[in-house]
Amino acid sequence: MLILADDMGYGDFGCFNDGASQTPTLDHLVDDSVCLTQHYSASPVCAPARASLLTGRYPQRTGAIDTLEHRGLDRIALGEQTLGDVLQRAGYVTALVGKWHNGAFDGRFHPNRRGFDEFAGFSGGWSDYWTWRLDRNGQVSESDGRYLTDVLTEEAIAFIRRHRREPFFLFLAYSAPHYPFQAPDEDITPFRETGRFTSGVSAIYGMLRAMDRGIAAVLDEVDDDTLVMFSSDNGPQFSGEGDYSTTRFNCGYRGAKGSVYEGGVRLPMVVRWPNGIDRRDSVDALVHFTDWLPTLAAAAGAVVPEVVLDGVNVLPLLQGEAAQVPDVRFWQWNRYQPVAHSNAAMRDGRWKLVRPAIATTMHVTPADLAIDIDSKNRPEAYADILRASEPPGDIGPSLPAQLFDIDADPGEAHDLAAVEPARVARMDAELSTWFAAVEADRVRIADS
Numbered sequence: 001m002l003i004l005a006d007d008m009g010y011g012d013f014g015c016f017n018d019g020a021s022q023t024p025t026l027d028h029l030v031d032d033s034v035c036l037t038q039h040y041s042a043s044p045v046c047a048p049a050r051a052s053l054l055t056g057r058y059p060q061r062t063g064a065i066d067t068l069e070h071r072g073l074d075r076i077a078l079g080e081q082t083l084g085d086v087l088q089r090a091g092y093v094t095a096l097v098g099k100w101h102n103g104a105f106d107g108r109f110h111p112n113r114r115g116f117d118e119f120a121g122f123s124g125g126w127s128d129y130w131t132w133r134l135d136r137n138g139q140v141s142e143s144d145g146r147y148l149t150d151v152l153t154e155e156a157i158a159f160i161r162r163h164r165r166e167p168f169f170l171f172l173a174y175s176a177p178h179y180p181f182q183a184p185d186e187d188i189t190p191f192r193e194t195g196r197f198t199s200g201v202s203a204i205y206g207m208l209r210a211m212d213r214g215i216a217a218v219l220d221e222v223d224d225d226t227l228v229m230f231s232s233d234n235g236p237q238f239s240g241e242g243d244y245s246t247t248r249f250n251c252g253y254r255g256a257k258g259s260v261y262e263g264g265v266r267l268p269m270v271v272r273w274p275n276g277i278d279r280r281d282s283v284d285a286l287v288h289f290t291d292w293l294p295t296l297a298a299a300a301g302a303v304v305p306e307v308v309l310d311g312v313n314v315l316p317l318l319q320g321e322a323a324q325v326p327d328v329r330f331w332q333w334n335r336y337q338p339v340a341h342s343n344a345a346m347r348d349g350r351w352k353l354v355r356p357a358i359a360t361t362m363h364v365t366p367a368d369l370a371i372d373i374d375s376k377n378r379p380e381a382y383a384d385i386l387r388a389s390e391p392p393g394d395i396g397p398s399l400p401a402q403l404f405d406i407d408a409d410p411g412e413a414h415d416l417a418a419v420e421p422a423r424v425a426r427m428d429a430e431l432s433t434w435f436a437a438v439e440a441d442r443v444r445i446a447d448s
Contacts, residue, residue: 001170002229006178007257009236010268011250012208021205025216033272034318035282041234042289043333044264047074047101049233054082056293056309060438063445065338067125069104070375072385076102077445081305083293084115087169090302093117097156098173101125105382112137120155124376129182147184149176153214160221177207200246224274231269254412260331260345261412277318285325287314330434334361336390340435341398346427350407353427356399365391401428
């Protein structure tokens with residue numbers, strides 16, 4: 001069972017923020033599991049990160065490069081195999097409950113066609129928590145007044161009860177605490193009344209409180225044979241101003257959602273499998289979203305796809321055995337088509353190279369933003385993606401590369417590029433080579 005929050009950072013756990021939020025279930029899960037201290041998403045935004053998690057491949061290779069579903073930029077290419085496909089072939093009943101965001105407006109990209117026997121959720125990037133529309137295996141029902149997070153919890157529990165006597169894979173993809181920032185009043189009030197938090201942060205902590213309660217109910221349904229994982233897709237969203245600001249504590253990490261600095265891609269991951277993994281305080285090796293398909297396939301005795309996998313099986317590492325895992329990983333994300341030297345990064349052991357975001361590559365046009373919002377509120381009005389040309393843009397000059405010693409400086413406060421020019425040049429060349437390789441795969445998919 002893989003439980004994924006949406007836009008939740010390290011600092012949103014009560015056990016990591018001195019109790020500012022209220023997440024007793026997740027706090028207990030941290031204490032009762034193997035906690036990965038250097039766990040990374042494959043992207044600082046939703047759709048590419050999820051595509052990588054589900055395929056074991058860097059997002060560009062899958063075709064999922066941005067969040068704009070109305071342009072089809074969130075889609076996992078039809079030739080890709082998902083974790084659902086892999087476990088389905090191994091005899092598992094598979095389900096996705098919650099957010100999909102890897103193909104919204106074409107039935108070929110529906111979760112039921114991408115390895116999930118059962119689907120109960122929504123296909124776009126976000127949903128209102130009160131006036132939702134729930135797709136159950138292609139049949140859409142309107143909101144009945146319940147809070148969406150509670151609905152997803154109930155759907156997950158129903159799936160487990162239907163299939164508890166057979167092998168199952170449940171991907172429970174909560175949308176909390178993603179925008180819109182809504183929660184029941186009884187969950188927001190404890191934070192608002194303290195006077196410590198903005199309305200925005202109070203709402204987010206309320207959303208987390210409701211999700212944590214739901215996770216407790218789901219965990220009550222599984223036994224010690226069930227491998228349970230919890231993480232987030234990317235870092236926390238910091239937006240808004242004044243009382244609407246959602247900027248909050250995130251353990252001192254630089255950046256947030258949308259950024260390849262640690263705050264955008266370094267995420268909590270806890271793994272609990274009482275009958276398969278002994279509990280340990282932590283695993284400090286660098287583990288990446290692309291590692292989870294080969295790892296879960298190994299745990300299930302499943303066969304991995306015959307494609308280039310960017311991740312490795314880290315099950316031996318989790319089980320306390322000597323294991324080699326890559327210490328080189330890469331990231332790159334901007335709006336629309338990828339730009340090699342904008343918002344890109346590379347880890348090489350303790351060292352991290354960052355190519356800062358070029359401002360002109362990070363904006364969505366007002367017209368696309370309007371469609372993006374409308375498609376969430378009226379998905380029935382969109383039978384296909386927008387096939388008009390993407391907006392041309394002046395990329396502008398790249399910004400100087402930065403270099404950080406993550407072991408000594410996890411907050412990325414001290415740029416060492418000036419004192420390590422040879423290392424910067426080498427890593428920058430490797431980052432460029434990686435980008436060219438994954439971009440060639442993406443272009444090949446687009447042309448096929």
